[in-house]
Amino acid sequence: MKKISISLLLILSAVYPLHAESLTQLEGSFKTGPAIILIAILLTFVLVGVFFRAKDPADYYAAGRKISRVGSGMAIASNWMSAASVLGMAGMMYGFGYNGLAYVVGWTGGYVLLLILMAAQIRKYGKYTAPDFIGDRYYSRGLRIVSAVFTILISFAYCVGQFGGIGLMFKWILGLNYAWAVIIGSSVVLLYTLISGMIGATKNMQVQYIIIVISFLVPVFILAFKFDYFWLLPQIGYGAAVTDIVQGIPAPNIADGVAMVNAYGHDLAIVPSPEFAMPWDPSTGTTFFQWMAICFSLMVGTAGLPHVIQRFYVVPRVTDARWSVVWGLFFICLVYWTAPAYSAFGKLLSSNPDVGLLAKDAIVVYTAQLGGVNSLIVGLLAAGAVSAAFSTVSGLLVAGASAFSHDLYVRVINPSSTPKSQLKVARIGTVIMAVAVTVVALMKLGLIAQLVSVAFSMAACTIFPLFLLGIWWSGSNRAGAKAGLLAGSLVTLVSLTYFIVGLSGKSLPGQDFVSYWLNVWYFAWIGAPLAVIVNIIVSLLTKPTPLEIKKFLAEQVHN
Amino acid sequence: MESSDEYNFSIFRPRNLHGRKNRNIIFTMLLIWATAVFGFQILLKVVEKPVPEKAYVIFESEWPVVLSGSMTGESAGRLMRSFLLVKGKNIVSSGDQKILSGAVNTLFYAAVPDSVEPVIINQVAKMKEMKAKLATVRDQEYLSTSSSIVESANLLSGETSKYSGFENKSLETSILVNCLSETYQSSFSEEELSRIPDIMSLYLIHNQSKLTDKHFLGFPFHYFYTAVFLLILFVSLCIVYNILVEWRLNKQGVVE
Numbered sequence: 001m002k003k004i005s006i007s008l009l010l011i012l013s014a015v016y017p018l019h020a021e022s023l024t025q026l027e028g029s030f031k032t033g034p035a036i037i038l039i040a041i042l043l044t045f046v047l048v049g050v051f052f053r054a055k056d057p058a059d060y061y062a063a064g065r066k067i068s069r070v071g072s073g074m075a076i077a078s079n080w081m082s083a084a085s086v087l088g089m090a091g092m093m094y095g096f097g098y099n100g101l102a103y104v105v106g107w108t109g110g111y112v113l114l115l116i117l118m119a120a121q122i123r124k125y126g127k128y129t130a131p132d133f134i135g136d137r138y139y140s141r142g143l144r145i146v147s148a149v150f151t152i153l154i155s156f157a158y159c160v161g162q163f164g165g166i167g168l169m170f171k172w173i174l175g176l177n178y179a180w181a182v183i184i185g186s187s188v189v190l191l192y193t194l195i196s197g198m199i200g201a202t203k204n205m206q207v208q209y210i211i212i213v214i215s216f217l218v219p220v221f222i223l224a225f226k227f228d229y230f231w232l233l234p235q236i237g238y239g240a241a242v243t244d245i246v247q248g249i250p251a252p253n254i255a256d257g258v259a260m261v262n263a264y265g266h267d268l269a270i271v272p273s274p275e276f277a278m279p280w281d282p283s284t285g286t287t288f289f290q291w292m293a294i295c296f297s298l299m300v301g302t303a304g305l306p307h308v309i310q311r312f313y314v315v316p317r318v319t320d321a322r323w324s325v326v327w328g329l330f331f332i333c334l335v336y337w338t339a340p341a342y343s344a345f346g347k348l349l350s351s352n353p354d355v356g357l358l359a360k361d362a363i364v365v366y367t368a369q370l371g372g373v374n375s376l377i378v379g380l381l382a383a384g385a386v387s388a389a390f391s392t393v394s395g396l397l398v399a400g401a402s403a404f405s406h407d408l409y410v411r412v413i414n415p416s417s418t419p420k421s422q423l424k425v426a427r428i429g430t431v432i433m434a435v436a437v438t439v440v441a442l443m444k445l446g447l448i449a450q451l452v453s454v455a456f457s458m459a460a461c462t463i464f465p466l467f468l469l470g471i472w473w474s475g476s477n478r479a480g481a482k483a484g485l486l487a488g489s490l491v492t493l494v495s496l497t498y499f500i501v502g503l504s505g506k507s508l509p510g511q512d513f514v515s516y517w518l519n520v521w522y523f524a525w526i527g528a529p530l531a532v533i534v535n536i537i538v539s540l541l542t543k544p545t546p547l548e549i550k551k552f553l554a555e556q557v558h559n
Numbered sequence: 560m561e562s563s564d565e566y567n568f569s570i571f572r573p574r575n576l577h578g579r580k581n582r583n584i585i586f587t588m589l590l591i592w593a594t595a596v597f598g599f600q601i602l603l604k605v606v607e608k609p610v611p612e613k614a615y616v617i618f619e620s621e622w623p624v625v626l627s628g629s630m631t632g633e634s635a636g637r638l639m640r641s642f643l644l645v646k647g648k649n650i651v652s653s654g655d656q657k658i659l660s661g662a663v664n665t666l667f668y669a670a671v672p673d674s675v676e677p678v679i680i681n682q683v684a685k686m687k688e689m690k691a692k693l694a695t696v697r698d699q700e701y702l703s704t705s706s707s708i709v710e711s712a713n714l715l716s717g718e719t720s721k722y723s724g725f726e727n728k729s730l731e732t733s734i735l736v737n738c739l740s741e742t743y744q745s746s747f748s749e750e751e752l753s754r755i756p757d758i759m760s761l762y763l764i765h766n767q768s769k770l771t772d773k774h775f776l777g778f779p780f781h782y783f784y785t786a787v788f789l790l791i792l793f794v795s796l797c798i799v800y801n802i803l804v805e806w807r808l809n810k811q812g813v814v815e
Contacts, residue, residue: 029697095650101785105596108793112592115797116585120804230777236787239778246779251730265709269730271647272612277782278765279603283650288604292597299596319805326797333790340786350649353737354712357649472570550566554574 030175034379038173041211041383045390046192048204069320071206073327076311078205080107080328081212081335082158082392083165086385088449089336090367091360093343095447098279099286100343102294103449104336106456108329109295110302115325118303121471122312123321124557129399130306130463131407137470138481139549141412146485148407150462151306154455155400156437158307161451162389162396163189163441168362168448169382169389182441185386190434193394194427208391213334215384219368219377220338223345226371227268228255238341245347248272263372266352276347290522294453297524301456304464307392307399342367361448397430404429445503446521453521457495460524461488465531471557473536474550480539487534491527495520577811584803588796595792603781607766614644615763622756625747632670636724639666640731642755645762647734655758656738662751664743667735670722679718683739686711712736 085107093100127133130151135144166189167182174181192204220234230237251269253260260268275281280288302308311328312321346367350358358366364385368378405426410417417425445451465484469476499520501508508514518526539545568574573582611619618641621634630638645651646659671679689708696704713728715736720727723735747755773780778787808814 029701097650098782098785101782104786105789108790109592109596112588112793112796116588116800236776239776239783239787242778242782243774248730251733252728264705267728267730267733269733271644271730271734272614273648273650274612274765274767275648275650275762277779278767278771279600279607279781281765283648283762288600291600295596295600322801322804326794326801329797330794333794336790337787347649351647353647353649353734354708355649474566474568547566550568554566554568558568558574558578 031173031375031379033376034173034382037376037379038169038383038386041387042188042192042390044207045204045387046195048207050195052204069323070327072311072320072324073331074209075205076308076324076328077331077335078209078212078388078391079307079311079395080332080392081209081388082452083162083168083385083389084449084452085332085335085339086212086216086388087165087168087361087364088161088447088452089339090342090346091363091447092449093340094346094358094363095360096284096286097276097281099284099291099294101340102291103298103453104340106295106298107302108333108336110299111325111329111332113299113303114308115322115329118309118467118471119312119321119325120318121557122309122467123318125471126556129402129406130309130467131403134463134466134470134481135407135411137549137553138466138476138478139546140478140481143466143478143481143485144407145412147463147466148403150458150489151403151407152400152433154306154459154463155396155403156433156440157458158305158452158455159393159396159400159433159437160440160445161448161455162393163437164444164451165361165448166386166389166393167441169365169386172362172365173379173382178444179442182438185389186434186438186441189390189393190397190431192390193397193430193434204394205391208387209331211387212384212391213331215380215387216335216364217338219371219373219381220341220345222373222377223367223371224341227260227345227348234341235337238344241341241344241348242277245270245276245344246272246274246278249348262349262352262355262370264352264354264370266354268348270348270351273347273351276344290519293519293522293525297457297460297522297528298453300460300464300524300528301453301458304459304462304467305456306403306459306463307395309463309467310395310399310402339364345371397433400433401426401429404433450521454496457520457522457524457527458492461492461527461531464528465535469532469535469539471553473539474545474553475539476535477539477542477545479542480535480537483538484531484535488527488531491518491523491530494518495523495527577807577813580807581804584800584807588800592793592796595789599781599784603768603770606768606770608768609764610767611760612644612763612765614641615759617641618759618763626752635666635669639663639723639735640725641759642666643731643734643738645759646738647730648762651758651762655754655762658751658754658758660738660740661744662747662755663735663738664740665745665747665751667719667723667739668743669745670724672722675718675722679715679739680741682711682715682718684741686715686736687741715739 089100089103092103122133125133127136131144131148134147135141163182163186166185167178170176170181170185171178176184221231224234224237225231227241229240248271249269251267253268262268275283280286280291311324342364346358346363349367349370350356355370365378365382368381405422409425410422462485465488466481469484470481494514495518498508498511498514498518502511502515568578570582570585573579617637621638621641624630624634625638642659642663646656646663651659668676686708689704689711693701693704693708712733716732717727719735719739720732723732725731725735770781771779775783
């Protein structure tokens with residue numbers, strides 16, 4: 001273990017856990033300090049939303065294309081870092097060891113694909129939404145409608161995990177039961193999104209990013225400092241904690257005469273636990289195939305998520321689109337380098353049998369609590385997690401509302417509608433979606449990260465192939481796109497059907513086979529390549545892409 | 560009249576020099592990206608070997624003694640330690656925990672004199688009662704009950720360490736105290752005898768190799784590579800790509 005001078009440790013003695021005096025209740029009670037912090041942050045969001053509220057549809061959908069590279073990068077990071085990143089990812093590593101790292105790699109590596117294959121080209125194409133692009137590129141009103149429906153479904157699936165995370169944190173702070181916490185949290189995020197729209201959301205995302213980063217990083221510095229790891233850079237310092245977990249720490253654990261204990265007074269000791277770090281350990285119930293499938297699905301899904309793609313419409317120039325990805329990825333990595341540290345410290349702090357295995361989705365907050373971090377800092381951490389969920393949900397609701405209003409209502413149902421009525425329809429769409437998501441979130445269908453990964457697989461099977469081939473192959477035509485979308489949709493449908501049947505306790509033929517190979521968390525490993533192949537084959541066998549589309553691609557997007 | 564073929568292109572067959580250069584950059588980036596992410600995991604899989612923990616080696620040497628019915632006090636202690644080292648992992652399923660608890664109780668109470676047994680059972684019962692209460696109380700009462708549990712566990716720890724062979728306040732004693740119950744069987748049940756070997760191999764054998772055993776900046780190397788290095792690589796790839804693209808656009812005088 002990396003030991004530092006105990007004199008440094010004593011500097012923070014005010015927050016050092018002192019056995020029973022620092023005992024804390026992980027759940028169940030109303031926490032005044034954290035509640036005040038949460039309310040103050042939410043009020044800030046609403047005020048920023050009101051101050052920068054959308055004035056017309058261009059503002060609502062694409063923030064008037066007034067956002068800078070760094071600002072857009074922060075917005076990308078904030079929009080991206082959801083409850084799944086802040087809460088769920090550490091939970092996956094805490095519960096499933098090395099396989100949890102597939103989420104870390106999958107949710108960052110996808111940005112490389114997004115940058116080199118999509119970002120600049122999407123900006124050059126010059127459309128507002130994903131269905132806009134698909135409808136135009138494949139010269140098909142039908143595909144526009146179907147992709148708008150998929151955009152709504154993907155945003156919906158993504159939101160379910162977020163609302164679950166919001167519910168967990170509201171439950172922790174307010175001491176309410178989960179159902180009320182989800183309902184209250186959902187109402188607040190809906191109100192904020194309705195007031196602000198995308199421009200308010202984009203400004204808010206920058207504020208939210210700062211809150212997320214500060215609230216997420218500060219406790220890790222404190223934890224590393226308190227437990228005698230290299231605290232100046234805890235993103236590296238926790239490596240020694242991982243090794244300690246693998247090799248075990250005997251009790252009592254004394255560093256320079258001071259006992260290392262958690263907030264309950266239990267020794268910071270652990271039996272040798274290589275399963276925490278060794279690849280696809282059998283005891284975690286995970287396999288090599290699952291690691292690869294999850295990682296691939298998340299990466300490809302990243303490049304197909306409508307609300308992520310939509311971020312590239314808000315930057316002024318093509319070069320800004322490219323650099324905003326770099327900034328966004330860097331800002332995301334600041335948090336993703338840190339999340340595994342929470343799982344490692346959480347593992348150490350909860351290793352005593354009296355604590356037992358903690359709720360995975362709340363491990364970040366529990367770790368800070370068990371580490372005896374000041375309750376106001378823990379409160380800020382919880383509020384940061386809520387911010388992460390809020391920023392993502394607002395982006396998702398706007399993407400869903402855009403698909404509903406811009407792609408279905410304006411383009412299909414009522415082309416002569418006024419800007420005012422478009423905005424009204426967008427807001428009605430937002431309300432309907434938020435209510436529906438709340439109902440599903442109350443069912444607690446899985447862990448946050450797992451629920452969110454459904455959206456990624458869905459996007460990878462449906463939207464990603466259309467963008468990839470639409471941008472990079474002029475031969476991809478309407479018939480190919482329809483066939484590819486159908487193939488991706490069928491894989492999605494089969495996976496979701498088996499998942500829902502499995503949840504109900506029943507089984508279909510080949511239930512075990514499909515549940516493993518086409519699992520709802522990673523079915524894109526086969527669905528996405530299949531959709532691409534089908535698209536190519538059918539395109540080659542049918543009428544070629546019209547000249548004007550090829551010309552536009554060649555001259556505007558690739559020239 | 561314009562020909563449709565004139566505007567045909569794909570990422571594999573760009574239309575001009577600009578496109579070809581761009582394609583080469585993209586393919587190079589993709590190759591590095593895919594090799595770094597998936598290639599490394601495949602390598603990990605290829606070189607891995609099942610490696611048992613020390614506790615499993617102890618278990619393997621003592622278990623045949625149990626099956627032959629000639630267990631001594633010393634071998635019971637070693638076996639109990641190997642069980643506790645599995646029970647201390649919070650990843651163990653509740654079903655497996657139950658089997659191991661039964662086995663540990665059998666081994667522990669066999670070492671406790673009859674005169675002391677009621678005292679320990681009484682202390683265990685009191686602690687369980689307090690733990691049950693903990694789930695129903697809040698705020699100050701929760702904190703005071705938690706303190707009482709810690710005190711009670713310390714008392715029990717001192718008592719059990721006299722007979723278990725483990726040091727007072729050691730990790731093994733702490734796990735033992737937590738899994739003791741008021742009732743126990745005098746010998747292993749059929750279910751315990753049949754399931755324990757599988758449980759022990761499931762939790763004590765891991766996929767390891769030189770890549771997992773070497774350390775870098777305190778991390779097991781493979782963990783550092785995946786959790787830290789790959790993210791640095793992704794950011795670096797993005798920066799290099801942007802610089803290359805913009806350098807090339809400037810060189811060719813292209814304004815986007």
